[in-house]
Amino acid sequence: MEEEYQSKLIRTCTKCKETKPLKEFRYKLTRAQAKQQGYAGNVLVTAEGKVCVSCRPARKKLRDMTNKELMHKAASGDVPALVAKSRIEKRKAETNLLRKAGRVARWHELWAMEWEAQLREMRTHMRKISQRKSLSTKLGRKALPAFLTAYGKELRRELARLTLHYKTQRCRPTYSRWEEYISLEARERIKDAWQLMPMDERVRVREIPVMLTYRPDPEANKYQRPKNTAALEARKKLLIANDPSMAPPKPKRTYETRTLPPYPPELPPVPDDIEKWLGL
Numbered sequence: 559m560e561e562e563y564q565s566k567l568i569r570t571c572t573k574c575k576e577t578k579p580l581k582e583f584r585y586k587l588t589r590a591q592a593k594q595q596g597y598a599g600n601v602l603v604t605a606e607g608k609v610c611v612s613c614r615p616a617r618k619k620l621r622d623m624t625n626k627e628l629m630h631k632a633a634s635g636d637v638p639a640l641v642a643k644s645r646i647e648k649r650k651a652e653t654n655l656l657r658k659a660g661r662v663a664r665w666h667e668l669w670a671m672e673w674e675a676q677l678r679e680m681r682t683h684m685r686k687i688s689q690r691k692s693l694s695t696k697l698g699r700k701a702l703p704a705f706l707t708a709y710g711k712e713l714r715r716e717l718a719r720l721t722l723h724y725k726t727q728r729c730r731p732t733y734s735r736w737e738e739y740i741s742l743e744a745r746e747r748i749k750d751a752w753q754l755m756p757m758d759e760r761v762r763v764r765e766i767p768v769m770l771t772y773r774p775d776p777e778a779n780k781y782q783r784p785k786n787t788a789a790l791e792a793r794k795k796l797l798i799a800n801d802p803s804m805a806p807p808k809p810k811r812t813y814e815t816r817t818l819p820p821y822p823p824e825l826p827p828v829p830d831d832i833e834k835w836l837g838l
């Protein structure tokens with residue numbers, strides 16, 4: 559009984575200053591705390607604190623504990639070792655899955671960018687064809703606009719097919735040129751449309767659209783990863799910016815040893831005529 563307001567049955571909380579029954583000040587020690595206070599730690603120990611139950615900070619929940627905290631709890635016996643182990647393993651597996659999913663998504667992004675670069679060229683070609691069609695219509699030609707319309711229609715269909723393909727299959731491009739992807743059927747239909755044009759009209763066409771003259775060569779036009787180092791560096795940067803775990807490991811620091819001058823440092827000898835030196 560140190561002070562008058564502390565009886566066997568009530569106590570005043572040092573935090574909220576409220577006087578409450580003593581049982582609200584009791585709490586169970588963790589095994590680690592019990593051992594710290596000199597108990598064997600195999601029996602739960604009840605202690606009486608200075609703050610009441612509502613002022614006492616809540617104990618950290620298992621799911622909020624870091625792996626390191628869980629390991630410490632397992633070592634002290636407050637958490638069964640098996641529980642801690644399974645929680646740590648589960649968390650590690652989940653983190654790895656998340657990381658992997660992120661990486662895969664990043665690859666899909668990159669492949670989509672590579673596909674888009676090729677399809678952009680295809681769209682440019684289609685735009686040029688469309689411009690030629692309007693020009694030849696204005697010039698009063700009949701057969702050429704009809705052919706260019708058919709040509710554009712085939713390419714539009716192929717573009718839609720390719721876009722659907724890369725967005726659903728999520729793969730890297732197969733070829734390095736968009737012309738290589740155009741199906742045989744589409745090529746046949748383009749050639750048929752060309753044959754429908756009268757001979758004198760065909761002869762007048764100066765620039766023959768590429769799909770009429772293109773010779774497919776899947777082997778020669780296989781897609782290759784960009785060799786341009788600048789492009790590669792840009793891709794690496796993008797990957798690392800999105801996922802720091804993709805960064806290459808930092809080189810280990812090397813320590814060089816150097817010999818320190820002897821301590822205490824050797825002082826120069828005192829000259830005999832020190833008084834003269836000092837001007838005395």
Ligand SMILES: [Zn+2]
Nearest residue numbers: 571574610613
């Ligand atoms: Zn209190």
